[in-house]
Amino acid sequence: MExxxxxxxxxxxxxxxxxxxxxxxxxxxxxLSLIFLPDVMNQTSFIPGITWAWLYAxxxxxxxxxxxxxxxxxxxxxxxxxxxxxxxxxx
Amino acid sequence: MNLTYFLFxxxxxxxxxxxxxxxxxxxxxxxxFYTAAxxxxxxxxxxxxxxxxxxxxxxxxxxxxxxxxxxDGFLYSIGFLVSYIVVLFLVAEPVHRLGKYSLGDVICSRxxxxxxxxxxxxxxxSISILYMIPQLVASGYLLRLLLDIDYSISVLxxxxxxxxxxxxxxxxxxxxxxxxxxxxxxxxxxxLSLIVFSNFNWNVSALIEKVxxxxxxxxxxxxxxxxxxxxxxFFSLQLALVLGTAGLPHILIRLFTVRNTLEVRRSIISSxxxxxxxxxxxxxxxxxxxxxxxxxxLTNADPTGNLAAPxxxxxxxxxxxxxxxxxxxFTTIVAVVAGLVISATTAFSHDIYHHILKKxxxxxxxxxxxxxxxxxxxxLVSTLFALRLETIxxxxxxxxxxxxxxxxxxxxLVLTIYWKRFTQVGAITGMISGLVAxxxxxxxxxxxMNPEDGWIAREAIISLHNPGIIAIxxxxxxxxxxxxxxxxxxxxxxxxxxxxxxxxxxxxxxRESS
Numbered sequence: 001m002e003x004x005x006x007x008x009x010x011x012x013x014x015x016x017x018x019x020x021x022x023x024x025x026x027x028x029x030x031x032l033s034l035i036f037l038p039d040v041m042n043q044t045s046f047i048p049g050i051t052w053a054w055l056y057a058x059x060x061x062x063x064x065x066x067x068x069x070x071x072x073x074x075x076x077x078x079x080x081x082x083x084x085x086x087x088x089x090x091x
Numbered sequence: 092m093n094l095t096y097f098l099f100x101x102x103x104x105x106x107x108x109x110x111x112x113x114x115x116x117x118x119x120x121x122x123x124f125y126t127a128a129x130x131x132x133x134x135x136x137x138x139x140x141x142x143x144x145x146x147x148x149x150x151x152x153x154x155x156x157x158x159x160x161x162x163d164g165f166l167y168s169i170g171f172l173v174s175y176i177v178v179l180f181l182v183a184e185p186v187h188r189l190g191k192y193s194l195g196d197v198i199c200s201r202x203x204x205x206x207x208x209x210x211x212x213x214x215x216x217s218i219s220i221l222y223m224i225p226q227l228v229a230s231g232y233l234l235r236l237l238l239d240i241d242y243s244i245s246v247l248x249x250x251x252x253x254x255x256x257x258x259x260x261x262x263x264x265x266x267x268x269x270x271x272x273x274x275x276x277x278x279x280x281x282x283l284s285l286i287v288f289s290n291f292n293w294n295v296s297a298l299i300e301k302v303x304x305x306x307x308x309x310x311x312x313x314x315x316x317x318x319x320x321x322x323x324x325f326f327s328l329q330l331a332l333v334l335g336t337a338g339l340p341h342i343l344i345r346l347f348t349v350r351n352t353l354e355v356r357r358s359i360i361s362s363x364x365x366x367x368x369x370x371x372x373x374x375x376x377x378x379x380x381x382x383x384x385x386x387x388x389l390t391n392a393d394p395t396g397n398l399a400a401p402x403x404x405x406x407x408x409x410x411x412x413x414x415x416x417x418x419x420x421f422t423t424i425v426a427v428v429a430g431l432v433i434s435a436t437t438a439f440s441h442d443i444y445h446h447i448l449k450k451x452x453x454x455x456x457x458x459x460x461x462x463x464x465x466x467x468x469x470x471l472v473s474t475l476f477a478l479r480l481e482t483i484x485x486x487x488x489x490x491x492x493x494x495x496x497x498x499x500x501x502x503x504l505v506l507t508i509y510w511k512r513f514t515q516v517g518a519i520t521g522m523i524s525g526l527v528a529x530x531x532x533x534x535x536x537x538x539x540m541n542p543e544d545g546w547i548a549r550e551a552i553i554s555l556h557n558p559g560i561i562a563i564x565x566x567x568x569x570x571x572x573x574x575x576x577x578x579x580x581x582x583x584x585x586x587x588x589x590x591x592x593x594x595x596x597x598x599x600x601x602r603e604s605s
Contacts, residue, residue: 002585005592020180027173031166031329034315035322042314049296053162053315060169061367067176068360075184075356082596 004085012078016071023067030056095411096238099418103275107256107425110267114260121458124261125192125437126347131266133357136349140358141365142269143341143430144171145276147229147423148489153370154403155396156318157377158389161308163318164377168370170332172363177337179359185508185594187346187355194340194500195442201507201590202515205447210522212442214499215340217526219435220473222341222492223428225485227477230424236393237401237417246477249421253428254470257436258463262348265429272426273365279419280372283400286407287379301382312381324555328490331559335493338500341434352597376400383407432470440465483546487538487556491529494559498566499525506570508594511587517574524569525562532558 033041034053041053122128131139149171156164190196195211227246234245256264291297299313306312319325336342346355380389380399383406392398404416440462445453453461503521506513533539536558537551545551555561593599 002588002592005596005598006588009592009595016180020176023173023176023180027169027333028326028329030169031326035325038315049299051313054313057162057165057169060173061371064172064176064363064367065360068179068363071179072356072360076353079353082598086598 001089005082008078008081008085012074015074019067019070023063026063027060030060093410093414095414096417099414100238100421103418103422104252106271107252107264107268107422110271111256111260111264114264114267117263118259118261119459121192121441121455121462123263124459124462125433125441126344127262127266129348129350130263131348131354131358133349133354134361135266135270136345136354136358137361138273138365139266139269139348140342140345140362141369142271142273142276142426143345144336144362144366144427145273145369145423146226146427146489147233147420148226149369150276150280150373150423151233151397151400151420153373154376154380155389155393155399157374158380158399159386159396160318161306161312162315165370165374166315166319166329167332168373170329171336172367172370174333174336175359175363175366177333178342179356179363182337182343182504182508183346183355183359184352186343186504187349187352188597189508189594190347192344192347192441193437194343194504195438195446198503198507198518199446200593201587202518204515207515207518208442208446210519211503212438212447214495214522214526215438215442216435218338218340218492218496218500219431219438220469221488221495223431223435223473224476224480225488226424226428226431227473228480228485230421230428231477231481233397233420233424234417236398237413237420242481243478246474249425249428250470250474250477252425253432254467254474256425256429257432257466257470261462261466262433265426265433266345266348268422268429269426272422275422276419277365277369279415280369280376280400283404283407283412283416284372284375284379286412287375287383287403290379290383290407298378298382302378305381305383305385307386321554323560324557327555327560328557330563331490331493331497331557334497334501334559334563336496338496338498338504339492340438340496340500341430344434344437345430376403379403379407432466432473435469436462436466439469487533490557491533491538494533494557494562495526495529497559498529498562502563502566502570506567506574508591510574511584511591512574513570514574514577516577517570517572520573521566521570524573525566528565528569529558529562532562 042051045052045055047055118124153164153167186197189200194215195208198211199208227250230249231242231246234240235242256268302312303309349355349358380403384402389396389399389402392402401413401416405413444461445451445458499522502525503518507518532553535552537556539545540547540549540551542548542550589599
């Protein structure tokens, strides 16, 4: 039973671990780019009137919402898998 | 105080007391008192989390910071928001599955001992109190500035209300006060944002042009670097902000107030939507303040910029809107401090009284009585402290709370859940090193050691205002060293696997309860 559970958890984490690493990278690249690339960040981005610094800071908000949504979908699937497996076990 | 202000305040006080009366009839068991018996839905809890999290410092402070410093003020909000992804991915579901009422329950589900519970209770208690005192002190100043009420009366009213909510209504009252606060806060800031835009005929470019004219920074207002010009300080703050929430006991205990992990996820995700939208609106309010009021009027009224939102409200909506915004600020404060009182109460009455002093054998009636008395004493003592601290600058305690949480609770929580080799000694050394490092670094830093107005009139030994970048690694290092230098504990690999599976799936708990 435990091996099967660990298999499910590992499979889920294979996806979630890279996502959280990417979130950290995306988040910490903002202060780092402001520290090390201030000139680039102060240039106007592809949206007229918006600099890269503002665009990057704004993007953190939809990033948070999107990543939360991805987690929710994945976690729901994981719960269903576990429930299905539990039902099979109890039969 | 004029009649409009008075009516708004009375309305809020009466509404929240009605909620407390209704909740008091439902808080007759410890489960209801500490966690509202898991009766909240995910969306309700999401609103309560937002209400618990968005402090007066967020509402008034960030609007002011954006108005004074432009871009850098907005960066604060980003750290606060992204921190919820850390909570969601790493700790939210395991905390719900492993704990019952407190963070002590979570850690003790792997390392059951009185020592471990003591440490966790002291950690949760000190974080909650450290956060509560500056909130109370700020509330005193704020109401004095806004309404010309005496500092002591303001603190007594807010301290009294928070104590009444928790003593009589427990988590049910606290949650609903926080939900009402979120509704009032979001609708108020939304209304104010619309009024700001309408003043510029819904033309964002016109607003931006006016902002450039209203600030001495001119064009540079929209460029980074006006608040954070020390790169290390800046990075350190961002680190503490993003990791701190996952160690804040008053936020994490809210995860016990829903019935399952689906609702836990809904709670966190809905709170990120509320908090994200709120911070977008604070940006509009900050820009609106500079555009419509100008830098000079703002700093003349209050050099810290904390009065930006109320002054903007007065400018665009007269006394009525100012009264409304002041009432929002008032609700914001009471909702946050009530959340902190219940968090400190749980740490003391559940962890220390019930588990340690009574060895887990106190009756339901005794536990409830202890919880109410603890809440009363915590409320009274914090209010008395806040009254005494009128003339002392304690605002640094707010940022320190995030550092302490990120350096002590966060490493211990994460390592307990995910590190197989982790030991109880490691958990204890991690908590102690994180707590002590944060306190020492703050004492040696410019908040306390300052030749001009510091508690210690000397040059600071550590130049960082936010020493998270040193304290957080020390917390992790303390936990790591404590683990590798302690003998491998009796807990077998098999029992960790069972614990881990429970934390990730809830399986064994389901079996146990069935």
